[in-house]
Amino acid sequence: MENKxxxxxxxxxxxxxxxxxxxxxxxLSIYPGEFIYMxxxxxxxxxxxxxxxxxxxxxLAGKGYVAGFDLHTIKRHKIPYLRRQLGIIFQDFQLLxxxxxxxxxxxxxxxxxxxxxxxxxERIQNVLSSVGMEGKAKKMPHQLSGGEQxxxxxxxxxxxxxxxxxxxxxxxxxxxxxxxxIIRLIRYLTQSDRSVLMATHDYNIILKFPAPTLRCKNxxxxxxxxxxx
Ligand SMILES: Nc1ncnc2c1ncn2[C@@H]1O[C@H](COP(=O)(O)OP(=O)(O)OP(=O)(O)O)[C@@H](O)[C@H]1O
Numbered sequence: 001m002e003n004k005x006x007x008x009x010x011x012x013x014x015x016x017x018x019x020x021x022x023x024x025x026x027x028l029s030i031y032p033g034e035f036i037y038m039x040x041x042x043x044x045x046x047x048x049x050x051x052x053x054x055x056x057x058x059x060l061a062g063k064g065y066v067a068g069f070d071l072h073t074i075k076r077h078k079i080p081y082l083r084r085q086l087g088i089i090f091q092d093f094q095l096l097x098x099x100x101x102x103x104x105x106x107x108x109x110x111x112x113x114x115x116x117x118x119x120x121x122e123r124i125q126n127v128l129s130s131v132g133m134e135g136k137a138k139k140m141p142h143q144l145s146g147g148e149q150x151x152x153x154x155x156x157x158x159x160x161x162x163x164x165x166x167x168x169x170x171x172x173x174x175x176x177x178x179x180x181x182i183i184r185l186i187r188y189l190t191q192s193d194r195s196v197l198m199a200t201h202d203y204n205i206i207l208k209f210p211a212p213t214l215r216c217k218n219x220x221x222x223x224x225x226x227x228x229x
Contacts, residue, residue: 006031006065007164007195008053013062015045015052021060022048026221028214030164032193037206039199039224040216046199049216050166053197054086055079067163084112087157087165089186091172093149095141101128101152102137108159127155131185147178154185165190167198171205183209 008030016022022045030036038046051057053066055074064071067085074082095104105124114120128134131151141149150170157165165186171179183205190196200206206213213224 004032005068007067008197009063009065011063013052013064014060015049015057016060017048017057019060021219023216023219023221024061026062028221030195030197032163032195033190035187035190035196035198035211037198037200037211037213038216038221039201039203039206039213044216045219045221046216047168049221050168050197050199053166054088055082080112084160085163087154087160087162089150089153089157089165089167089170091169093141093146093153093173095149095152095156097141100138100140101133101144104141104152105156105159108156112160123159127158128152130158130189131155145178146174147181150174150178150182151185154182154189158189163194165194165196165198167196169199169201171200171202176204179205180208 006029008028010026010028013026014021014024015026040046048057052059052064052071055071059071067082069078069082096107099107102124105127106120109120109123114123124137125134128137131154133148133151133155136144136148144152167186170182170186174182179202186196187209215222215224
């Protein structure tokens with residue numbers, strides 16, 4: 001694994017808001033194919049770190065590279081190119097409520113430069129079938145269960161075949177069984193060289209699907225050596 005390049009590399013990094021660090025001296029490398037959890041109490045900095053990785057917040061200090069982009073020097077107009085390499089999944093799904101599943105996915109493809117109708121159709125069918133939602137393209141978000149909406153948002157995250165999935169509490173709004181289904185799905189879809197960084201409060205998920213785990217605490221990011229949660 002060491003001879004592959006990391007998809008995420010942070011060295012002596014600080015993340016935070018309005019120049020106030022929330023986490024500092026962060027050292028983190030994520031290699032292709034790695035699945036990593038991030039835990040920590042409310043307000044400990046999980047979302048702040050994830051947002052910094054997709055350039056929604058500036059890196060305050062240190063070095064930071066994601067998918068080959070330097071988080072310090074990335075120009076605003078290049079941020080969409082970084083995001084094209086990432087799939088982002090949120091706790092509250094964040095589907096556009098005024099359009100159906102197909103149009104939600106179409107919106108992302110158009111925004112990321114897809115033009116050919118045939119390719120667009122194929123891609124949408126392909127990601128929907130990979131999350132078991134092939135029959136639901138015409139449904140509006142409010143016609144779907146929470147688990148189904150999260151499946152659509154996983155499909156949306158896969159549209160551009162991302163190298164890294166960033167998931168911020170993807171099971172937070174789901175009942176335990178549905179949450180497990182979503183984790184199984186994400187793990188299944190990321191078996192190859194795709195990496196995942198997932199913030200979660202759901203320790204049962206970690207116990208059921210063990211993987212290396214990081215903890216945000218007291219302004220630092222540390223490895224949880226043995227998930228003694
Ligand atoms: N937009 C913002 N402006 C200023 N401070 C913020 C902003 N968003 C979050 N913070 C602060 O940054 C700190 C870390 O918040 P963050 O949302 O990263 O925590 P978290 O670990 O993701 O929490 P949770 O588990 O509740 O989602 C908190 O003290 C929070 O108040």
